[in-house]
Amino acid sequence: MYDVQRRSRVVSAVAAGAMALALAVSGCQSAVKQQQTGAGAAGKPVDGGILTIAQSSDIQPNNVLAGRLGNSSWASNVFETLTRYDGDGTPQPLLAKEWKVAADKLSIEITLRDDVTFQSGRKLTADDVKYSFEQVLKSSSQVTPIAKKFKSIDVTGPTALTIHFTKPVPNIFDFFEYSYILDKESAKGLADGSKVIGTGPFLFKSWSPGSQVQLVRNDKYWGGKPHLDGITIAVITDSTAMLNAVRGNRSQLAIGMNPVDIQSMASNSAFTVVNTTGSVYPLGLNIDQPPFDKKEVRQAVNYAIDRARIAKQIFGAAGVATDLFWDPSLPGYPKDLAQRYTYDPAKAKQMLTAAGAEGAAVPITVISLPQNMSVAEIVRRNLEEVGLKPTIEPQETQSFGENQIAGKLGTAFMPLHGLNGLGAITLMDTLPSLRKGNSSRFWTDEYAALRNKVTAADSDAAYQDALHKLSEYILDQAFTSAVVQAQGQNVVAKNAHDLNWSTRSYLDAKSAYLDH
Numbered sequence: 001m002y003d004v005q006r007r008s009r010v011v012s013a014v015a016a017g018a019m020a021l022a023l024a025v026s027g028c029q030s031a032v033k034q035q036q037t038g039a040g041a042a043g044k045p046v047d048g049g050i051l052t053i054a055q056s057s058d059i060q061p062n063n064v065l066a067g068r069l070g071n072s073s074w075a076s077n078v079f080e081t082l083t084r085y086d087g088d089g090t091p092q093p094l095l096a097k098e099w100k101v102a103a104d105k106l107s108i109e110i111t112l113r114d115d116v117t118f119q120s121g122r123k124l125t126a127d128d129v130k131y132s133f134e135q136v137l138k139s140s141s142q143v144t145p146i147a148k149k150f151k152s153i154d155v156t157g158p159t160a161l162t163i164h165f166t167k168p169v170p171n172i173f174d175f176f177e178y179s180y181i182l183d184k185e186s187a188k189g190l191a192d193g194s195k196v197i198g199t200g201p202f203l204f205k206s207w208s209p210g211s212q213v214q215l216v217r218n219d220k221y222w223g224g225k226p227h228l229d230g231i232t233i234a235v236i237t238d239s240t241a242m243l244n245a246v247r248g249n250r251s252q253l254a255i256g257m258n259p260v261d262i263q264s265m266a267s268n269s270a271f272t273v274v275n276t277t278g279s280v281y282p283l284g285l286n287i288d289q290p291p292f293d294k295k296e297v298r299q300a301v302n303y304a305i306d307r308a309r310i311a312k313q314i315f316g317a318a319g320v321a322t323d324l325f326w327d328p329s330l331p332g333y334p335k336d337l338a339q340r341y342t343y344d345p346a347k348a349k350q351m352l353t354a355a356g357a358e359g360a361a362v363p364i365t366v367i368s369l370p371q372n373m374s375v376a377e378i379v380r381r382n383l384e385e386v387g388l389k390p391t392i393e394p395q396e397t398q399s400f401g402e403n404q405i406a407g408k409l410g411t412a413f414m415p416l417h418g419l420n421g422l423g424a425i426t427l428m429d430t431l432p433s434l435r436k437g438n439s440s441r442f443w444t445d446e447y448a449a450l451r452n453k454v455t456a457a458d459s460d461a462a463y464q465d466a467l468h469k470l471s472e473y474i475l476d477q478a479f480t481s482a483v484v485q486a487q488g489q490n491v492v493a494k495n496a497h498d499l500n501w502s503t504r505s506y507l508d509a510k511s512a513y514l515d516h
Contacts, residue, residue: 043497045227049514051496053233053507054245056256056369057397058210061193064180065132065139067418067504069369070397073233073255074215076506078119079180079198082110082129083173085503089421091173095124095181095199097159105168112159116222118183119197126161129153131184133163136175140405145429146175171426178504201226201510210235227513239370246271252493252514253507258370259314265491275318276488276505278419280325281375282433283364284480288441289411291357298478300351302341304386305379307484309343314374315486323481324471325427325434327419332464340475349386358387365403365413368394375483376414404432409439419485421503424467425455433480442479 057070064075082096095116100109116124130153137147151164169175181199182190189195196204201223202215213233217226234251236242239258245251246265257265266273285292285301292298302323311319320328322338352358362383366376376392383390393410395403403409417431428451429435436443450470457463475481488505495515500508 045498045511045513046516047227047513048229049227049516051228051231051253051499051509051512051514052251053231053253053255054236054242054251054257055233055254056235056237056239056242058235059193059207059213059233060398060401061190061196061204061207063140063398063401064182064190064196065136065141065178066401067142067178067420068397068401069256069416070235072504072506073253074202074204074213074231074507075180076200076502076508077202077215077231077510078196078200078204079182080200081178081180082112082176085173085177085421091176095129096176101172105165105170107162107164108172109156109162110160112161113222114159116199117220118199119203119218119220120183120186121220122183122185124181124199125158126155128184129161129181130155131187132182133179135182135187136179140401141178142430143175143178143426145435146171146426171423174422174426177502202228202231205230221510223510226510228509231509237368246491246493249493252496253499254491255507256369256371257489257491259316259318259374259486259489262489262491263316269494271491271493274490274492274499274501276490276501277421277503278327278485278487280417280419280431280482280485281372282325282415282417282480283379283483284409284413284415284433284438284440285478286409286411286413286440287479291355291360291362292411294355294357295476295478296351296355297357297360299341299476300348300355300357300386301383301388302348302478302481303344303351304348304382304388305341305483306343306382307341310375310378311484311486313378314371315484318487318489320485322485323475325417325419325431325474325482326424326467326471327421328485330423331460332424332467334464334468334471337468337471337475341481345382345386352387360388362388362390363393363411364390365393365395365400365410367400367414367416368396369416371486372414372416379414379483404439407437407439407441413439414483418488418504420505424470428454434474438480440479442477447473447477 053073055073059070060068080095083091084094086092097111097113149166149169151166154162156162183197186195186197193207201218201221203218205214205216207213215231217229219225242257243261246254265271285298287293307321311321323340324338326333366372380390380392450473453466454470457466497513498511
């Protein structure tokens, strides 16, 4: 099994005019980079104060095991994982004290810390870990396909367990990075948010759906008491209202802000723009629905999209126009295929006419986040210009996520996928647009065989060749393709310090503090 070596992702807080897309070389695992933010971040921390966050999406406690934008502000402050990647992409102990992978790579023995308690006061046990991993298997988590390779999970002691695999799992630490350890006695409360209990530095105090979330300091946190008294999260779906909340100093951190507003905030001396990990904005086409049951029509749509305009106009220096899902800095990245579909509206129109698709209605289901809506509007105009009749049909994030899991997003759709420092081996299974059961309804024996060759590659050359052939096939079939990749960006007030983000762009505020 070829295990692609990784370099760390550099996450920097810089002015927008100087932003560059800092992309990681990442293979089967992801890397974490802790980013200190705010002026004077190296000063002496002070205790007290409430960190206020404005974010565009509501939280989803029922989907805490899955990657959801609304959970990025709080989940890693309430829950923790067995291990966490450091800046070099090496897994470091968190709830796990140590581990040992068997020589045949078909099992891993894990020993937990013996001093960790849940926020309820109950000690963490190996049974909680087993329960949590079993819930991942039943969930919509991006790493569920990894869990499907588990043959068994055997608890061998109060703080010891062994996971047996059906075959070697080179990306097991990606699984650990994504999989929070739940309190098995209260986990049912996650369904409605009535009981949200983890091992982390903050307690989940209250949630008013669609409005506000409150976390308070966990004074009994096993890792030491946090500096902040608590965290208040305001859900603000209107982009103007979010901008005003930040400018008016009512929020010290903005997550999910409109990219245009982010660029305007970069020149404000009281704030800094923090780059987090990248995301891909794809366009998916359902091959069971006319006119996209014809490959030529799907290809024509790709020629119609002005990716360069989208990248520049919406994301500025943080945007990269590309047809591919893979991180551009990955080993084996097929650079020659990144611009397979050049912007050519005349060619697109000719292909649509030849296929008898001119004038076809194209409803586009779009997750109702500011960035996605902005991307979708340009795509809509592009398709209109070549003779199609597109309409945008927004869906709020939870409904979109549920429909995406069910593979029912309609004729055309525009989701948002985090790359999170993950390599192609993991992304093939984690990204809903690429994995089996995708909303494009696309799966063939040839596609499955090409994916398997990437996973089975046993050398640099074999991996590069396999990834190139898989990418060529995806582009030719055109059931889904990237419209743009963009680095994540959050706006942070300079009086907030030591806010850290994991490779999946989840906030860790246990070391954070505020100026008083």
